[in-house]
Amino acid sequence: MRYLPNSPSDRAQMLNEIGLKSIEELFNQIPEELRLKRPLQVPGPFSEQEILEFFREAAKESSREYVSLLGAGVYQHYRPVVIDVLLSRGEFLTAYTPYQAELAQGTLQALFEFQTLITQLTGMEVANASLYDGSTATNEAVLMAMRVTRRERVVLARTLHPEYREVVRTYLQNLGVKQVEVPYATSGQIDLAQLESALDLETAALVIQSPNFFGSIERVSEIAAMTRKCGALLIVAVPEPLSLALVKEPSEADIVCGEAQSFGVPVAFGGPFAGFLATREKLVRQMPGRLVGQTVDSQGRRGFVLTLVTREQFIRREKATSNICTSQSLCALAATIYLCLLGKQGLKRLAEHNLAKTHYAAEALASVAGVEIPFTAPYFNEFVVKTPGSAGALLEALREEKIIGGLELKRFYPELKNHLLLCVTEVVRKADIDRMAEVYRRFAAHSRMQVTEGEFQVAPAGQKN
Amino acid sequence: MRYLPNSPSDRAQMLNEIGLKSIEELFNQIPEELRLKRPLQVPGPFSEQEILEFFREAAKESSREYVSLLGAGVYQHYRPVVIDVLLSRGEFLTAYTPYQAELAQGTLQALFEFQTLITQLTGMEVANASLYDGSTATNEAVLMAMRVTRRERVVLARTLHPEYREVVRTYLQNLGVKQVEVPYATSGQIDLAQLESALDLETAALVIQSPNFFGSIERVSEIAAMTRKCGALLIVAVPEPLSLALVKEPSEADIVCGEAQSFGVPVAFGGPFAGFLATREKLVRQMPGRLVGQTVDSQGRRGFVLTLVTREQFIRREKATSNICTSQSLCALAATIYLCLLGKQGLKRLAEHNLAKTHYAAEALASVAGVEIPFTAPYFNEFVVKTPGSAGALLEALREEKIIGGLELKRFYPELKNHLLLCVTEVVRKADIDRMAEVYRRFAAHSRMQVTEGEFQVAPAGQKN
């Protein structure tokens, strides 16, 4: 087989040197009755060409011919060619976790740069070298806050990504931790009055997201003040960190976590991505995951090592700050390369393009009679639209035009029937936005007609506000 | 601009250190009246995305949805993924010509391996580190033979690739060298009787191709004996060196040259490819192009260097064996990687697949009434078909089925009207061959009907033999 470097004669010779007569003897340890007596029922062997053909066939059954307005925690951005060229270097791609620092300075320095970039973006003092993704990073932040505060009650904004909340729930339910959710206001932001009453002196942490799941930017400073008052930590999750190039960094937070997928990591049906977690220097010992530190070798040259490993499970075992071991280094490296390429000005310009396109789209849709933009808070590259009639039917109509028109919010927010969450990044063209608005227009006109004519309709267009 | 590492402030500072006031002053050497006073009229600047879009649009206007039976010096073979991964390593891709051996051992050793592989394939003793392509390699072989024999008459087989012959003609016409062409016999091979009379004691070289332009394998041993008799060198050109995995190597030749494109180099509309040239040890000083040799450093470790550079133009200037400088190293590297991957058994199996598919196709077509396989000599992965009716019309019919049915030979051989040259490599599927045969069948039936009905027809189907 083409991947295996032993030839038949190598094998015979090795067996001989070990003093065995047959390959079967190698498995003598395994009780006879436990051995599989038949070949595995899996397809193959495939040649390389056949593998490519197999997956090319699969890739055809995809949305690749469609324009997509989906965001909701996963963002389509243009990925410069250089990223994959560098990631494909065997020294990065096929390297082990950098325990042997002498053989991993490349990975270590790159992760150190990743950490630095994340602190610059988030306004925090230290960041770790990646977690699994945004959802688990948020959960790790919650667990960390509980360790720091030694409290067992957590308050979550309802505008935190629903799947992030689900992950937190899975982890917390076994630890007997109380969870409280705070609803949103008509602005689309967290309801500050309700938040006030939800926070108490038992609260370990408040978790908000900004821009939140509806795209609305949260008032982090005010919220931080409220949180601080009761001794809880403020955790700000940022699934779309491109926003941080234009939106004020949540530097009043205690922990900023999120998802670095936006930075050059493919959408890839939801993973692999790269979670990040940044915090204040003084909390670093409770931080989960790996941390790369700068040091100096015996000849005074700069070097990098995994630091504070005593928090980790190799040494602390059941008392570790987290069980995470293998994380998402290569995706963090992709993000590092991406951020270096874009740089200070590039990232800002890109964020401006996202903002411009998103607001162009919002205006184009808002100009259609019957369409509403329900939330009033400022937003970055995502916003919510109330559709003129059934959101499902509208999505169908858009799909016929090869447009995936966003996410139906009722899936996660039953009260938001006929509301769509739309994301407009730089890869969506004006022409496509115009085409989408045109479908809205036709659809709205058709819905109105149905009302006028009193015909059956899936979702009554008149049922507004 | 994203490729340029100088920032505006770097530039200002550098100007300052040079003692200049403005960038314009840098160009003071160029007389005012010679300076271009307007911006160049070229498109751009394009973002990376725009560049990709531009070329993706161009790539759409291609034959990529078609099954192709074209060969004729350029062969479609499957290219293992590993090749491009390794070629994209900056140390290979962006390296300069290996004049500084200490900084180029990677390229040098790989080229040494290329040379070794070529000698093994061709049965020669030494090979160079690549020439531009098969056509210029053939021409260089001719010039080399003239230097060796100090004669000025060259005999070329008419079954040598027509474009190779054109290149030789371009070079020789200015040197006042006499060229003679020898026709082919009914077997598709060179006409040995005619060859006998074409060779004389003035002849520097005979150039044949095997498998030749019609796919027919030449009787190299016999031809070598004839050539040797009159003191000329035998040059064998091999544009499809995959054949050498199954077809006896032309070890009786004096020079074997050809094209390594088959070995993992993309078809790429005709280039870049990699010519090769191999010969006997004793002729090495007359060999054109670069040669990598093995040596030993001061500590006894193996190393590689460019050797026999005294033949080359840096030192010999107008007396050099060739003017070639930059050649095709990266393509030679691709071929080296390809050959190492396939290896002894893989290459042989691949050649067997080519042979099997080609003969399957030939039989499938020959079974169609009115189709003929005119040449009788054994062939590898190319053969000639006489079409039942107009070859042009048949190609049109095939094109409607998304098949490019081969090359019309009348383009180069006016006497071969309604003859197609077909190549069937491993990438052509049985189903496509069957589909092609079906088109032939329909086409033949239609042509016959037209004859029966006495209608006008482009090419009379009855006009056989």
Add this chain to the structure above:
Amino acid sequence: MTRNEGLIFERSSPGKTGAELSALDVPPVSAKEILGEEFYRSEIQGFPEVSELEVVRHFTRLSTWNYGIDTGLYPLGSCTMKYNPRVNEAVAALEGLATDHPYTPESLAQGCLKVLAQAARCLIEITGMDSISLQPAAGAQGELTGLLMMRAYHKDRNEHRRYILVPDSAHGTNPASVTIAGYEARNLKSNDRGCVDLEELNRAMTGEVAGLMLTNPNTLGIFEDQIQEIARKVHAKGGLVYMDGANMNALVGVARPGEFGVDVMHLNLHKTFSTPHGGGGPGSGPVAVKKILEPFLPAPIIEEDAEGFCRLNYDRPKSIGRVRAFYGNFGMAVRALAYILAYGPQGLHQVTEDAVLNANYVLAKLRSAYELAYDAPAMHECVFSDRRQAQRGVRTGDIAKRLIDYGFHPYTVSFPLIVPGAMMI
């Protein structure tokens, strides 16, 4: 070659960039106006400004300081490092697979869903289990997921158990996961063969114990040949058997955990199934279970109907919930499937044979120089101790660093903890 390379920030100079945008095709906006003073950020302080050339050169140079499978042998025990086929990277990058959004309507995402379903089917066949979730992002998360399912299982039966038994040779993530799952880890001493001590197990396995977390072959490279007896004892007390499948490389095609009493296990696609380690991830840690645990799998699960149409089923009332957003590290499932397809049944068996052969060859070649921790034939790895060398003051860490001097990546150092001066190969 000598290569110094500073931090990328040190190359920064104002006005440089390594990426430029396409012309904006909608009217520009004022971010300051839209966002307002309260939210507007004018600058990311300290952010680098470098050209594309400098980025390429920086990371190329950094990479040359790394060791990887592509540059040499990785004789690591526990962390199976195998060739990472490049075609796997190519297929994972295909437009359609690399570009579908996780919320793409199911009818437009059949390609991705079928890949997941097919990968799941293969892994179930290989493990001999009944069902699987590809959601966990790495081995440790797989462990946690499995433990939470054990918890949910007991709870569903109205049992409240507090402990998980973990052998002392176990990887650190095992006890760490136990804690996060809300359990207490109880240490289980190994016997003199390096295996689970049945006596110890008898004593420890009470009605308060939710289950046993076992690695098989264990971290000494030894197959727990009494696994059936072990499972019987655990099950007899109402417990469940969790298997850490990090070492499945020694078993694929040869034996199936589903057939020796394992109730739940994880796999590491970045070990056994060749997805690249990437300098510390991404990985993927699917969890496979027996029927009894199926209701508790993380939601959603993928279901394929008779026509081959795949759906995500979220209607899983007993599910432990999600452990990660979306469907796990999809891209790793693509690669693992490509790996399985490349080998096919015989090929996978051959891999296992070669792994075990290689380990035993190493064992045979080194046993005269180094002391074996436990004298038993190896499965896919073997563990030596530095005992002999330590007498002259040379410890496992020193030997490892000396290997580096010779251009080799060392073995796994000082693990498992039960072997003094462990050298795990």
Add this chain to the structure above:
Amino acid sequence: MTRNEGLIFERSSPGKTGAELSALDVPPVSAKEILGEEFYRSEIQGFPEVSELEVVRHFTRLSTWNYGIDTGLYPLGSCTMKYNPRVNEAVAALEGLATDHPYTPESLAQGCLKVLAQAARCLIEITGMDSISLQPAAGAQGELTGLLMMRAYHKDRNEHRRYILVPDSAHGTNPASVTIAGYEARNLKSNDRGCVDLEELNRAMTGEVAGLMLTNPNTLGIFEDQIQEIARKVHAKGGLVYMDGANMNALVGVARPGEFGVDVMHLNLHKTFSTPHGGGGPGSGPVAVKKILEPFLPAPIIEEDAEGFCRLNYDRPKSIGRVRAFYGNFGMAVRALAYILAYGPQGLHQVTEDAVLNANYVLAKLRSAYELAYDAPAMHECVFSDRRQAQRGVRTGDIAKRLIDYGFHPYTVSFPLIVPGAMMI
């Protein structure tokens, strides 16, 4: 890191392979029967047998012994080494561009043909010439092609000229090409400014001389500022001016050879237009000409009609013929066009500015330590001499090797030949 790596042949062992084929979908055949004893070859002796892993590792390790633009600076004079944008590789590899066969019917190959036509248009604009052929595979072949056209031109006018004047500072390929074109090279001594000596030219330029082969800026990095006068003298005697365009990097957007008397010139796409050197090729050496030489261009030429449809025109009775099969190194034209598009007009001007600025900066910084060969402001490169260092026995070659010790690629050593101990940066 220490890396030893033998020849790939040394890893070979019977039965291994690094590539496997898809199942054969037609009946197998016996090669021996089909080909017969006379032609059948049973084995390629000595051919390697290694696995994919070993191939990847072998070439990865070899690559680490190389220096490249991606790993550091290349201060080479004459051979412009610039950043090789990676997007260029990506577009050259696009299915359709990388896969079209050269004999694809024109109607199905419009994409490739349009790329060639567009690249040609841009290069004509940049050089200020009238027409171009992209057929030559590198600079040296460009030279030859140009010389053959000069020959054809004279022949067409029934003139038979024997000599080509070549300045002594010229690159070795120039005189070598002259010989292959059937001419004799006549050496032209440079004056004390390193430029063409007009007196010498007056003497040498006779009716037997077919033309002058000039490099501008010349190999000393100096612009031949009397180029108009030079051209006038050559033309007055019925000769033609050939320009070696290897140094066009100093002129793009600033001055156009077509406007200073050049009749024919070549470009090196692998120098000025960023296509990668690849350790010694592939390159591309398009030849641009003035109207008078157009009929002699190699056939075919590409023509675009009013509707934008591109055709290959083979009907060129006065053409010198082909210099290479097919249409030249197409893939290099793709990359060069991508380069031009990325920069646009202002960007290309900026590149030239930066190149000249950098060279003059180097000159300013080093002139106190090394002796300038000719004291003139530099264009895109400058040439020092080791004269001062040589007094203590240190020669240009030694200084170059010492630079290697520090991890730098050295300058161009001992070229041009007219400078003793040349250090060309």
